[in-house]
Amino acid sequence: MQPKDKITVLGAGSWGTALAMVLADNGHEVRLWGHNEDQINQLNTLHTNEKYLPGITLPENIVGYYSLEESLKDIETIVLAVPTKAIREVLKKVLDFQKTPLTIVHVSKGIEPDTLLRISEMIEEEVPSELLKDVVVLSGPSHAEEVSLRHPTTVTVSSKRMEAAEKIQDLFINQNFRVYTNPDIIGVEIGGALKNIIALAAGITDGLGYGDNAKAALITRGLAEIARLGTKMGASPLTFSGLTGIGDLIVTCTSVHSRNWRAGNLLGKGKNLQEVLDNMGMVVEGVRTTKAAHQLAEKFGVTMPITSALYNVLFNNASPKHEVDSLMARVKTHEMEDLANVLEEKVHE
Ligand SMILES: NC(=O)C1=CN([C@@H]2O[C@H](COP(=O)(O)OP(=O)(O)OC[C@H]3O[C@@H](n4cnc5c(N)ncnc54)[C@H](OP(=O)(O)O)[C@@H]3O)[C@@H](O)[C@H]2O)C=CC1
Ligand SMILES: O=C(CO)COP(=O)(O)O
Numbered sequence: 001m002q003p004k005d006k007i008t009v010l011g012a013g014s015w016g017t018a019l020a021m022v023l024a025d026n027g028h029e030v031r032l033w034g035h036n037e038d039q040i041n042q043l044n045t046l047h048t049n050e051k052y053l054p055g056i057t058l059p060e061n062i063v064g065y066y067s068l069e070e071s072l073k074d075i076e077t078i079v080l081a082v083p084t085k086a087i088r089e090v091l092k093k094v095l096d097f098q099k100t101p102l103t104i105v106h107v108s109k110g111i112e113p114d115t116l117l118r119i120s121e122m123i124e125e126e127v128p129s130e131l132l133k134d135v136v137v138l139s140g141p142s143h144a145e146e147v148s149l150r151h152p153t154t155v156t157v158s159s160k161r162m163e164a165a166e167k168i169q170d171l172f173i174n175q176n177f178r179v180y181t182n183p184d185i186i187g188v189e190i191g192g193a194l195k196n197i198i199a200l201a202a203g204i205t206d207g208l209g210y211g212d213n214a215k216a217a218l219i220t221r222g223l224a225e226i227a228r229l230g231t232k233m234g235a236s237p238l239t240f241s242g243l244t245g246i247g248d249l250i251v252t253c254t255s256v257h258s259r260n261w262r263a264g265n266l267l268g269k270g271k272n273l274q275e276v277l278d279n280m281g282m283v284v285e286g287v288r289t290t291k292a293a294h295q296l297a298e299k300f301g302v303t304m305p306i307t308s309a310l311y312n313v314l315f316n317n318a319s320p321k322h323e324v325d326s327l328m329a330r331v332k333t334h335e336m337e338d339l340a341n342v343l344e345e346k347v348h349e
Pocket of ligand 1: 012013016052081083108109110143144281282
């Protein structure tokens, strides 16, 4: 039997709450911190989080905290479950109180525009090394709505130190929530962040009424460009055929739970970006990540046609249909570029 731990989850949105439920199901003492006092009161009195997981009853061993300081008392492990753009702000507040080293498990999916840092790198930049024991990422095909119903789900954890990843694997794993390890932290973070771009694009083509051929093309060619950039950044190509690569890409491009797919769908139906984001009520990470990936593609000299097309729709007011037409009219090319290069070299030998 795994020893029971005390864990604080920072961020009482859909994913923070669903992961708190997994930890509570495993018998841990779970503190769920959120910055909305009414929501925390509801959590402690009614054991629900109606805004983010309507209709779900939370286990009673999840205790809501509005005071960040209280929530961090005697804690060695935190799960950071806020949108990427809030990470630095929340970490700065944590550092106002924290005097002992933490293991930080981050579960967000994004890349920071302009700095072009992955989330583990942002954490390492914000938290002084003497207060940071390990950074672990948990990622994979896992919509909060289904995790909260205890439907079978698989995810992957990764860290620079495998013992740290294995410890977090033990904290979360149970009959409904299977956790794998993978030593490739770059690949795990890049796959999780960039699949949101392709999910926005898949939503757009669905909104345009293009159907399954277009979606299959986006998933496959999307994975090709994610892997092309990821390997240039130091990831293992194999990671992209795993849960945090193709796995998360499939779920996000095909599920009605996906906020990125839903936002894309509305854009494809002709809605304006600001209107879509204002009405979503939850984070749509792919918008910022498209900006970051566009910058990364330039920095690493990598061709990312789907990302560029989406960038034009989101930030240059381009028409989605025009961008799809342009993608289809690109200069003809090989499907397997690396294989084609090898074969061409052989012909010339
Ligand atoms: N939902 C899912 O199924 C999954 C989500 N993820 C990732 O998890 C991360 C969080 O997403 P998710 O929980 O879905 O997002 P939600 O939009 O559901 O919730 C975000 C939560 O973060 C809170 N928050 C936002 N800004 C701050 C801040 N500055 N300080 C404190 N709290 C803040 C929000 O509070 P408020 O309501 O007051 O705004 C809300 O409670 C994202 O990176 C997402 O990609 C990963 C896997 C699955
Ligand atoms: O990452 C997710 C599922 O694995 C959640 O995706 P969305 O943010 O698009 O809902």
